[in-house]
Amino acid sequence: MRIEFTKMHGLGNDFIVLDARERALPPIDSAAATALADRHTGIGCDQLILLEPSTEGDFRMRIFNADGSEVEACGNATRAVGLLHGRPARIETLGGLLHASPSDNGISVEMGKPRFDWDRIPLAYAMDTHSMPVGWDELTDPIAVNVGNPHVIFFVADPYAVDMDRLGPLIETDPLFPERINVNVAAVTARDAMTLRVWERGAGLTRACGTGACATAIGAMKRGLVDRRVTVTLPGGPLVIEWREDSEIVMTGPATESFRGSFDPADYGMPAGGTGA
Numbered sequence: 001m002r003i004e005f006t007k008m009h010g011l012g013n014d015f016i017v018l019d020a021r022e023r024a025l026p027p028i029d030s031a032a033a034t035a036l037a038d039r040h041t042g043i044g045c046d047q048l049i050l051l052e053p054s055t056e057g058d059f060r061m062r063i064f065n066a067d068g069s070e071v072e073a074c075g076n077a078t079r080a081v082g083l084l085h086g087r088p089a090r091i092e093t094l095g096g097l098l099h100a101s102p103s104d105n106g107i108s109v110e111m112g113k114p115r116f117d118w119d120r121i122p123l124a125y126a127m128d129t130h131s132m133p134v135g136w137d138e139l140t141d142p143i144a145v146n147v148g149n150p151h152v153i154f155f156v157a158d159p160y161a162v163d164m165d166r167l168g169p170l171i172e173t174d175p176l177f178p179e180r181i182n183v184n185v186a187a188v189t190a191r192d193a194m195t196l197r198v199w200e201r202g203a204g205l206t207r208a209c210g211t212g213a214c215a216t217a218i219g220a221m222k223r224g225l226v227d228r229r230v231t232v233t234l235p236g237g238p239l240v241i242e243w244r245e246d247s248e249i250v251m252t253g254p255a256t257e258s259f260r261g262s263f264d265p266a267d268y269g270m271p272a273g274g275t276g277a
């Protein structure tokens with residue numbers, strides 16, 4: 001049996017979407033996700049997304065980084081599967097229940113409420129997460145925010161001047177972050193505008209990171225640098241992030257289907273059996 005997939009992206013952050021909501025698929029494990037994500041020998045993606053039935057929401061979304069790690073949240077993929085669903089959706093994730101709905105400017109997602117406690121980031125030991133007394137070369141005084149997944153944010157004059165290929169993996173794997181971390185470097189350009197680059201945990205430098213945009217906007221709002229609605233421009237384009245009075249984060253932006261195809265699971269070492277429906 002061949003497995004059908006949809007290739008999608010949100011501002012160039014790209015996904016293989018596998019749909020096991022109505023038809024069981026062979027189990028997807030870390031090794032299969034890594035093999036499928038390979039840009040030379042597989043289909044290629046930053047994240048593999050697996051949709052399954054859910055008792056809590058309309059469906060469950062599982063997220064695997066390109067390195068095979070299964071993680072809690074992915075903002076851009078949430079918009080992508082919202083587009084695929086075609087109507088408002090309640091999406092169960094490891095990071096919580098999210099709400100995605102079509103809007104005038106693409107797809108809007110209620111991403112949940114941010115967490116700031118050191119043990120909810122998580123960090124390895126207690127520390128003020130609002131102004132962390134740590135640094136890596138010119139990257140100093142970060143703020144840490146968990147928006148379903150963990151982020152550390154550095155405010156700099158020019159994100160494009162930062163050597164992310166060197167500093168990204170160094171910070172991602174620092175023992176201060178027991179579950180590793182997504183690394184954001186951002187510049188505030190106006191009370192309602194920021195630029196951002198993200199080194200993603202388990203995927204490296206991507207063209208866009210939805211949760212990174214949320215965490216960075218919230219970090220800047222907490223420090224009083226921007227207002228409660230801000231446009232965050234990533235290499236792949238802009239996302240609008242709003243922090244509502246009830247503390248819910250709302251992310252709005254585009255999602256795109258690139259193409260559909262199918263593959264033979266045996267080519268990716270996938271065992272026989274079923275996951276999902």
Ligand SMILES: N[C@@H](CCC[C@H](N)C(=O)O)C(=O)O
Pocket residue numbers: 013046047065071072073074075076077149150182200201202203206208209210211212
């Ligand atoms: N690209 C995503 C984030 C994907 C997960 C992240 N790399 C992690 O490990 O937490 C997004 O758009 O949010």
